[in-house]
Amino acid sequence: MAYWLGPWMGLPLLADVHEKQVQDQEKPEKFQVSMHLGHYEPDEVVVKVSDNVITVRAEHEEKSKNSYSFSSTVRQITAPEDARPNRLSGDLLIPNPHRAMAGPPTSSCDEPDERMARLTQAAYVWCAPAICALGLAANIANLTVLRRPPLRALTVYTYLHWLSVSDLLGLLFSTLFVYLLTQETRFDRCGASLSLAFYAAHLNKPLTNMFVSASVFITLWLSANRREAMMRPAAYHATETADLAFVRIAGSLVVALALYVPMVFQYEVQLDSTLGTYVLREEEFTATKGWLAYQWLLQASVRLLPSAIIVFNNVLVARGLLAQRNRRSLVPLSSDPTPPARGACVQRRRTTLMLPAISALSILTSVLSSVVFVWGQASHLYKEGYNCYQVWRALSNNLELFVFAANPVLNFVFSYDVRRGYHELARDIMRARCFSRRA
Structure with a gap:
């Protein structure tokens, strides 16, 4: 974003x-x-x-031992x-x-278009908040189910648990991100408080993008876990342990944090003497080739390279499934070794489709975000198509939020254990309500 x-x-x-x-x-x-x-x-x-x-602002300040002068003008x-x-x-x-x-x-798409402005506004004012609200509720419910003892015993659900944690935090910070976007015009004219300006300058982009990247990395390790289950089913339980999963997930968070540390220093907070409030100004180093190279490095390390590895892992899993008509050789995603006989084949088929579904959404958003990034660089360079780029950027941002909200739904659709966990959770809630009424 x-x-x-x-x-x-x-x-x-x-x-x-x-x-x-x-x-x-x-x-x-x-x-x-x-x-x-x-x-x-x-x-x-x-x-x-x-x-x-066009607003032009100039400020001049002179200091000496015995005098001080300051002048400013705005046109x-x-x-x-x-x-x-x-x-x-x-x-x-x-x-x-x-x-x-x-x-x-001109008649091209870089001409200010009221329709495009309405679409962009609708994306951030209506769609994004709705997706964030639904995603927060879905991930909280998903975490409640994934923390139940039957699911915590399986390594694959450890990845799904922390993927849900990363998605939840990503949606939380994205909600603040969207709020700042919707208030951009008002902040631009009136400024902002010191605390809000500080968060927007030094924490907003790093924290939001950190958890976006962490979700991509955890999805990568989830695909690696499924690859090992397919390629080496006999040694799977010995190699893919909970400790290894924890190390991978912790490493994903650390790497994601390190990648976005430079963004902490992208803006500086300054007191606007005319407005009497605080505004953000971009640091000079962000206009250098080094900063542009850093942006390209982010796209390669967070978007393109993980997507390529995820595709590679999914191809190996698909080849293994095609080579082995009997899917029992794949370590199941269920904690129950004997799922119900009725529809057991359908359950196995669903569990094998969960990874490709999660991976497909992650790859789609990563590739689209990279394409939009390249488009944005071209629109700044050639001064063409900037308004169209803003519309596609809004679409890309909303799609990323949609992935955060959709992952819990995919867990429910494709995992028998997760559906059973929701059923047991609902049963426990009903029992608690009946007990409270009797009391």
């Missing part, structure tokens, strides 16, 4: 008391704004574009409705005024 709170861009624009709109004789279709340089230095000026409104200019603010460019000319330009309108 990508998110900006207070998206101030450090462009060398200079705001002063006077500005005027001029027309370029060579390219009359371009919208231009000229601003006098004044006494501000280029590094003291930032510019933001939001809803066709807002509304671009024409047919302009494209995402193609804003600037030139610093001394002593000539600076000109900010927004390109001519």
Whole structure:
């Protein structure tokens, strides 16, 4: 997921008391704004574009032993409705005024589209909160069932248990993430409190993405567990122990945390003297090639490489199933060695399909997120298709949330033990209610 709170861009624009709109004789279709340089230095000026409104802010501070002076100015200019603010460019000319330009309108998908804006808003205002609420409830119920003694005895359910924990925490932090996204416009205009700004700057993206990555890594180890059950069924119980599962899961969390430590320093919190509240500003190193390389490294280590390994493990499991018509050689996912005779074959078939179903959703979201990431880099580079990219990014984010919410459902659909656990849990609740009424 990508998110900006207070998206101030450090462009060398200079705001002063006077500005005027001029027309370029060579390219009359371009919208231009000229601003006098004044006494501000280029590094003291930032510019933001939001809803066709260009906001330029400049601050100048001087300190000495016996004096202190501070000056600031803010100018807002509304671009024409047919302009494209995402193609804003600037030139610093001394002593000539600076000109900010927004390109001519086109019929392509990078033109501001009200329909796309509504779709993006619906994705974060309606769909994402609904998915998070349902996913939180489903994962809490799933954890309650997976902690029951019959299921805790099997190693494979250890992976499913911690996958549900990671999904639950991922949904929890994603809920806060979505809230900040929906409040982005208000924070941009009014700022935020220090605690909220600190969380948005240093914890929001690292924590959310950490648990997204942890879920991918745990799914990888789950596929490795099923591969061992298929390829080496005789040695499965000796090699795939609960201690090994714990080490793998703990390592997944540590690696996921380490990968996103740099994101803690991506933004800085600053007090806005005009608003009187706190805003976020992106650090300068995020515009370097090193930061871009780090983003590509994340895509490779969190998305593409785990997806390739998961596919490899599932291919081995599928080949083993095709080679062995009798599926009893596969170590079962059930804690009951003698499931009900009626539908026993269907139960075995369902348990073998649970891993491919979980893996398919994980691979789909990982590949789509990587494609959207590449699209986002291209849209920033070529200044085309940015609005379409935002819509697809919203779709990708909602799909990731859907996977978190769907994993407990897949456990229920494909695992006889999980369904039996829900039945026993419901029976215990009914007994407790009857006992409380009698008391």
